[in-house]
Amino acid sequence: MIVYEAPEWAPKLPDRPDHIPIGEFILNPAYGRVDPKVSNHPYVCGITGKSYSVDEVVERVEYAARAIKQILKVQDIHKGGPQTGFSEWEKVVGVFSVNCVDYLTLCYTVHRINGITSPASAAYSASELAYQLRDSQARVLFTCTPLLDTALEAAKAAGIPKENIFLLPVPDAITTEEMRRKAHGFKNFDDLVEEGKRMEKLVALRWDHGFSRKKIAFVSYSSGTSGLPKGVLISHFNMITNVLQMYLYSQSFREFSKPSNVLALLPQSHIYALVVINQTEPYAGNSAVILPKFDLSLFLTCIQRFKLAFLFLVPPLVIVMAKNKAIVDKYDISSVKYIMTGAAPLTEELSKELNQLYPGIKVVQGYGLTESSTVVCYTSGIDIWHGSSGCILPGIKCRIVNAEGRDVGEGEPGELLISADNVVLGYLNNQKANDETFITEHGARWLRTGDETIIKRSPAGNQHVFIVDRLKELIKTSGHQVAPAELEGHLLNHEKVADCAVIPVPHETAGETAKAYVVLKPGVAATEQTKLEIMKWVADHKSRYKRLGGGVEFTDIIPKSPSGKILRRLLRDKEKERRRAEGAKL
Structure with a gap:
């Protein structure tokens, strides 16, 4: 067996807390996050500038959890083991919204009552959303004013009563008077926070050690390149692990002693944005500046206004920057030091082109999957190799296996297999997919990615991961x-x-x-x-x-x-x- 791991210079992955929810890990400085006095606003609206401090986010989680507990009629929320008479699957909350400052706050609120969050793409049709709501067994749905019509149609099809539909506040700039009229009478997250202030305090969560390894935090749905999307069961420990892996690895080229602002434009429902941008960055002391949609002028204005230092993009947005240099040059984007791309391969040609057009910005690339609760490898700024997805993160073991099932060495293509604590628990109600995707070999559990991959050694001597393409494509x-x-x-x-x-x-x-x-x-x-x-x-x-x-x-x-x-x-x-x-x- 040939195993590939993080480079020697990468920090070792330490023991992690396995008795707390992911929100506690992100917001509580006792678990390693940067002191909230350094970065006091983890989420900032890129349109209005509205934000909440870490302390305010913690308060909003606590208050809103009281209200949602009453809506779901939850009891015994403090226990860390099986709960008599009440399954965790009776506390699933669907989230169907554009990006907003309360998105992660809502997720942490659901976790505060031992519930499960199921984020849905804001691009879904009513039938696609209804499928996810039924499959995940959601009993409550949070949406937003622009998506309310679709949400109502899907909720009706999924059997969610109208009184269990709530709104997340979004900027007026992305709504119309007609949308706001239709939303009249629906409670929003702010209303639940205010109601919770008048309710009885919740008892503290007391999870046994090891509980967060098996406790589901999110049911996120894979992109579904064939057949219907599959619900991916992501534990709190899966996410805690990947956040820490990203944070430790990024220290090789990023300075975290001073807070910075980063772009949070990609859909918060997607695993890339959910973990890498909206959780790892606040854990590192930075502010995620949130935009609900892409508009070139809005995008560039946001960079200029908030002096964004790090842009998280996908290849189509890189293409926009490459093809619209004359427009970009009208704005001050000198604050940008790095662009990271993910979710789809960025070719060597396009990476080099962007680097030539914007020589003051370094282009790095990451690779991951929903099934690995995101990042597996990531370009370090100290060894950029255009077209590469970088080096493997700490605590992850990889193999490359050819069509005959033989492990292959550097320079030989094959399917990428991954074994790590950030590999998810499996798929929801899909044993066939579980058997095909998660296999046990050589005494370890491996995730079959389905991605054609080659390991190459850079001129600096580091092993880099090159994702060639999907095997089936x-x-x-x-x-x-x-x-x-x-x-x-x-x-x-x-x-x-x-x-x-x-x-x-x-x-x-x-x-x-x-x-x-x-x-x-x-x-x-x-x-x-x-x-x-x-x-x-x-x-x-x-x-x-x-x-x-x-x-x-x-x-x-x-x-x-x-x-x-x-x-x-x-x-x-x-x-x-x-x-x-x-x-x-x-």
């Missing part, structure tokens, strides 16, 4: 494997291409070949000549088997998840329907 051409992400990164360097996605299509002799869906820049004509230029761009720079044998199709938009992942499945389905309509053999 690799294009198999005449025995060769072609990574869509590689071709997409190359296509984005073409002067006429604004965005793109690459998928496999059937080929008579090669089995499969690559086809590109391309969004052209404004003013570029969608002609056959343009298609030929783009195909030649690939043919001139890539191996013969990587050429666009399936051609180029122009489109207005590339479908993506809220976290920035290209939804190639939708394009593959579109291609199948087209071929079926033409009578082609599928």
Whole structure:
């Protein structure tokens, strides 16, 4: 067995508390967070500037928990073991909202009564949300004014009564008078806080040691690239572990003695934002400046106003910065020292381009999964290798296994397997997925990621993780494997291409070949000549088997998840329907 671990210079992962909720770990300086006197406002609204101090967040958690306890009729909330007559699954709260300053406060409130939080993507349709609410057994739903119509339709389908629907406060700037009118009569989180002030105090949580290792904090739903999304069971200890792993590793290149402001734009429902931005950064003493949606002007104004030092982005937003340099230059973004990308691969070409356009900003990349309660590896600022996802975090063991099940060494591709305390408990009500994803080998439990990966050694001597692509999305051409992400990164360097996605299509002799869906820049004509230029761009720079044998199709938009992942499945389905309509053999 060949095992890859954190570099020697990385701090060792110490023992962690396993008898407290994640919120207690983040907010209480007794567990290592930076003194609240240094950073007193963990969450700040990037539109209004509204924020709460750490002490105020703790108070709001306590007061709102009293009110939610009454709504759910919870008893015996202090016990750290099985609760007689009351299952934890009777205390599931769904959260369907855009980003806001009370999002994590609500999550910690639910945990305060031994409950479970189930965040849902704000991009969900009513049917998608209803599925998650039913699957997670949610009894209460928190939403926001802009999403109320969808929430009401989904809640009705899931059997959640109207009186169990509440609102999270969001800035008026993202609502309309009609939205506010419809929201009249619904209680919001502030109302519950005020009600809780008049209620009886809660008894303290008294969890036995080891309880947070098995106690579910979140049921987060995976992106569902095939079939329905799966509920991922994330324990409090899973999250405590990953927060500490990130914090310790980041000390190799970040200074935490002085607080800074970081961008919290990515959806708080997504594991990347939920753990890395909205929990690790406040634990490190920084303020997460929250934006509810992306708008280039709002984004740049926020950087300038709050002097953001660290931007957490996804590749589509990196593309926006790369393609709109003239607009970006109108704002003062000199405070930005680092950009971190995740949730989808950032190609070497795009990473280098951004670095050249903005030489004062270092570009780093991380890799993780919902099933690893986020980050597995992360670029350290002391050894940046463009295209790499960096080095493995402390306390994580990795293996690379080829198609024959053999462990392989540096430079050889294979599936990435992970064993660590941040690997989740499993999937909700899905034993088949559990058996396929979590395996026991060599006396350890391993998470099969499904990602094609190569370990390479950097010039500085550190082992770096390169994520090639999803195994099931690799294009198999005449025995060769072609990574869509590689071709997409190359296509984005073409002067006429604004965005793109690459998928496999059937080929008579090669089995499969690559086809590109391309969004052209404004003013570029969608002609056959343009298609030929783009195909030649690939043919001139890539191996013969990587050429666009399936051609180029122009489109207005590339479908993506809220976290920035290209939804190639939708394009593959579109291609199948087209071929079926033409009578082609599928």
